[in-house]
Each structure stands twice: as C-alpha cells, then as structure tokens.
Amino acid sequence: MSENQLSAVETELYDRQIRLWGIESQEKLRAANVLLINIRALGSEIAKNILLSGINSLTILDDGIVTEEEQEKNFLLSKDSKGKKIAEEVLLKAQALNPLVKIKADTDSPASKDPSYFKEFTIIVATCIKTDLLLKIDKVCRANNVKFIFGDVFGTFAYSVSDFQDHEYHEDQVQLAGKKRTHEGAEKTTVKVQGVVNYPELKKVLILPNTKQNADCIKKSKRRNELFFIMLSLIEFRNKKSRNPSLESKENDIKTLQDIKKDIFQLYQVDETKSKLDADIFEIVFGEAIPVCAVLGGVIAQEVIKAVSGKEVPINNVFLFDPITYDGKEETVGV
Template identity: 30%
Template sequence: MVAEASTISKDEAAVYDRQIRLWGIDAQNKLRNSSVLVVGISQLGAEFAKNITLSGLNSLTLLDGHVITKDDVGHNFLLPLTPGEDLIGKNRAEAAYPRTYTLNPNVKLTAIPNDLETELTKNGEDWLGRFSLVALIDQNYDLVVRVNAICRRLGVRFIGASVFGWVGYSFFDFNGHQFLTKVQNKDKEASSTMDLENEQGDENKKAMTMTIEEDQFEPKPYFYPAFEEAFNVDWSQKKLLRKCKRIIPSSYFLVKSILRAQKESRFTGNGEDADLRVLEEIWEEEVKNGNHLKEQQTVQPEKFDHLFNPQLTPTCAVVGGLMGQEAIKALSEGKNPLRNIFIYSALDTTGIMCDFPPQ
C-alpha cells in the first residue's frame, strides 16, 4: 500500500520551489505521496538514492544485507569518511543512513540491514506492494527476474540496474502505469491569441495577430515487457534478422553476456582469469546469436577486465542519473518515458536506449 494522499506544506513548497516550477505542483504532490524501496546501496545505488531523495518523496527505504568492503570506501559518497573510523565490515544500508537523511530531512527514511530474500521470507511477497517503486541495484539475475514478476503482479513500478566495472545498464518496467501523452486529434488542441504592435510601434495602425497552438496532454497507460522477456529476445526470428545490426549496440552483448553468466552460474569466483575466459566464450555466442560479427564490435576481449569491480564512478553517475530521471517521470506520471533498456559504456563512450523486444 502506498502512503495516504496528502499535499505538500508551505515549507516543503519553498524547499521544492525550483522543481515545482519545472514540473508543476500536481507532479510534486504525486512524488510527495510516493514510497520507494532501493535494494543494494552500492556506488550505483548511492547515485540513485541521492537523486530520488532530492526529488521530494514521502518515504525511502534502503535495504542491503552486504557489509562494506574496500571497493566501497572512498567511492560510495553515502558512506561517511570519518578520520580514524574503520567502515570495513559495517552494514551498507545502516552506514548510508546518516548522509542520505541529510540530503532531505523531509523524506521518511528507513534502513534495513538484510538481503531482500530474507525480507520476502519474513514478510511475504505482497510486502513489496506497499511501495510505489522498487529498484533492484547490482542484484543477481535470478532475483531480478523473480522480483520483477512480483512487482508486475502487484502493479508496482520496477527498475533493475547494474554497473559492471566500466559498463552499466538500467531496465524500466512501469507496466500499466499512466504517463501524460500528447493528444493527436487536432480538434482537441487549444490555442492562445495575442495582439502585437506593428514594427513602428504605432498603436493607431492595425496590430499583428499571432496565434500559438498549445499541445494538449492526457493520461494514458503504457505497457512494458518483463525483464526476462526484454533480455532474452530470439534474434533468429525472420522479422528481426535484418534489424539486428541496426538496433543492437555492441555494448548490449557485454551486458547480456554477464547476465547470462549469472543466470547459468558460470562465474567461478576462483580468479579473474577463469571468469574472463567464461565471459569471452559467452560473448562470442551472444554476438553470433545477434547476427553481428565479433571483429566489428567496439569492445574486444582484451578489455573485458574492465567489466569487473570496482565500479567506475562516471558510469554510476550516468546510469544513476537516468534512473532517477525515469523514476521521477513514472512516479509523477510525467511525459515522454523512455523504453526500456538503457546501456552506457565508458569503454566506447556510448549511451544507448533500446526498446527490446523490438516492436
């Protein structure tokens, strides 16, 4: 269940004045009544949590069962760097609470030091229904598939995202939720008219008249595919064969290969070299399945060591920024949502929006 509807106070209106001017008081009130769950307070998770907190939510829940490692310290800006304090081994969600709170004290903040599977076992799957949006960040493939299915059943907006070293992706599923859509019927378009003085400024002479057509928008539900469907397109279909080279970016094969390695439990964890060999093998298969040539790919296997931790800060900033943008659109029922997979690669400096499976 989402929070009971309420409107922003005068004090909040002053805090959010700039963004109210940008997207309007109605959109801000919708954000004010939204509750978001962020699972995974990694460096990417911190970027998204920051962006969504500053938007002016009703409540934010940080959930993470992992402890802080050396990859987090100095990179995750939600973790305090107190002289003499050793953060290694502390829970990430609890450690991130103080700085997240200072970003926006108006947001009701909760930190849960557990993994999501533990919470679902304890509270039941319907527990996710209390949130307006659930974001899974840097989580395993199988968990993302499962939680996405739960959110679709409960009608909860969903984002899944990860950053693998220098490359990252975000997946959006706002299935059935409304966005403002431009009215195509010109009969419904409004117009405004204003009189202008002639060039000489002579008010006694006939003034020019300018009519400005104003776009009209109405709420309309949008439909999205599930995570598993979007990342498991059969590119051998006749209708897709000729499109493959045009619509599949090289960076897609990097992301898909890592997701597939997770799905098939192929990463050994026994050493980077073994995982690199697995990744290259899967990548070659995925490139072939996508009707591409491996020698034409912008990122070759000799750079695959850049696809492992630590996460590159600029990649987290780009992916986390777009996640925040689309989350705000979804919660405020705004305009022009992007569908449905964004992939950013700092290896070839590309950021591409893909709509998979192709329409």
C-alpha cells in the same frame, strides 16, 4: 490537508522543482514509497537524486557489510563504517540530504524476502542482483501495479532496464495558436499531450542461454545495439559466479565473459565475424567507475521521477551507456 498534499514547508523546499514539473507531479512524488535494493556506489547516487526529488519514503534493502573498497567509493559512508551493516551506515548522510523524507534500513537479504514484501511500494529500484530474483520481483510488481527498474555499472559500461507496465504519461508541448501573428511572431500555446507506453515483462527482455525462453521476439530486430549483448553477458556472468568480474581473476574472468558472449551471439544468431564491438571491451568492465555511477544514477532517478509523476516520456525500456564513446543509447527490447 490530505496525506498527499504538500505542506507549506515542502512547497517552499521544492519550489524550483514545482516550477519545472508542476504541483500535481510533485504531489505524486510526495506520495511515493520507494524501495532501493542495494546501496553501493551506484545505489548511493540513485538514493541522492530521488531523496532530493521529494518522495514520501525510501526503504534501503541491503544485507551487505561495509568493506574498505566500498568505503572509498560510497559518499554516504563515514570513516568508521568499515565492518558494519551498509544499509544502516548510510542512513545519517542520506537523511541529511532531505530531512522531510522517511528513510528506513532493512538488513535482510533481498533473496530472503517473501513476495508479499515487494507489493507495498510505489516503485522498486534494484542494483547488483541476479536474474532469478529480478524475474521474481518483476512478477510481483506486475501483479500489484508496482513500477520496476534496475541497473548496474561494470567498469565504464552501464545499463538500466525498466518495466513500467502500461504506463500513462503526459507532456507539455508548445504549439502555434492558429495563424494569428503579433509583432513578436506567431502566437504560441502550451497543450498537455497524453500517451501510453507499453512495457514487456522482464522475462521477455532478459533471455539468456540454457533457458527455455524464446528469443524470437528479440531476434526480429536486425539493428540491435550490440551493447545489449554485452549487458546480457555481464548479467549471465553474475548468475554463474554470484559476483562481478574481479581484477584478482581478470584473465580467467575475461575468458569466461568471452565464452558467454559466444553463447549469446549463437542464441541471437549474431555473426561474430561481423560484430562491431571492440575486441577488448571486456578489459574495461572491472570495478565501478564513479563518474559512470553518477551518470547512470542520474538517469535511473530521472526515470523514477517520470514513472511516479507521469510527466514526460520515459525510456522504453533499455538504456545503454557506451564505455568507449560515453554516449547514452536507448533500446526497445522484447516488444
């Protein structure tokens, strides 16, 4: 049996998944080595879903220490985890989700890693990191054919951004088999349809004020979902403050976010007087709403499965979770 071939135990365990997306896709998942950067509330949801999908290995890179707040919202932590390394503390419950997956904890700082570290994985999933590191990782991924996706939850707002490069996929489509009909109606056949989705590099997607990047390719879209600019505002806030908005400094943080949004609107030539965004939208970007973490965790894990297996069309390239309507929106940015 080859390294990527499923064992009898794996075939039995993943039986329903194999029925859903086929043995070939499951074998590709079986060979996948995944890096998850930061395993907080959102990260734990992502980890759960990709572990259950049947990957080969999961490396958890997180230098954080368990706080009381984190303990309350991360279901992979135990009652006595406070004050300990979060990457190590999640291992026991994470491994119990799927004993067949190899799981490793790395307690180094993600920013301290040499670029060569990131090229050893099939796909990298990141949360809670700043733009300079995102762009650094994306550059390595593109040079080594590694898929990359990142996302975050701010209150009830959430997003993900993917760079799967030139991604080849296939999907099964049901078609009518000619004009021949039976007593049950027209005969149908399932055919495999192949395609390619071309993703832009992240430096063409995450264009922020006070950089030398050219935003013209994004300005061309006159119907850009304005939640994209909220995403950029929150990313830039983290870049400036090295943290997420905090309830302890809510008033000041909202003012900072509003100032950042004005700069972003100016960069993208958005008329703020015509904006349809809720005036109080920054009131609901504090903390991490656990149900939203579950939703985005499912979306990101689904995209990981698509990226690795090559089955079904992935999101190209931004997913936005509306904090008011709770709808998911897809945007293609930077293409």
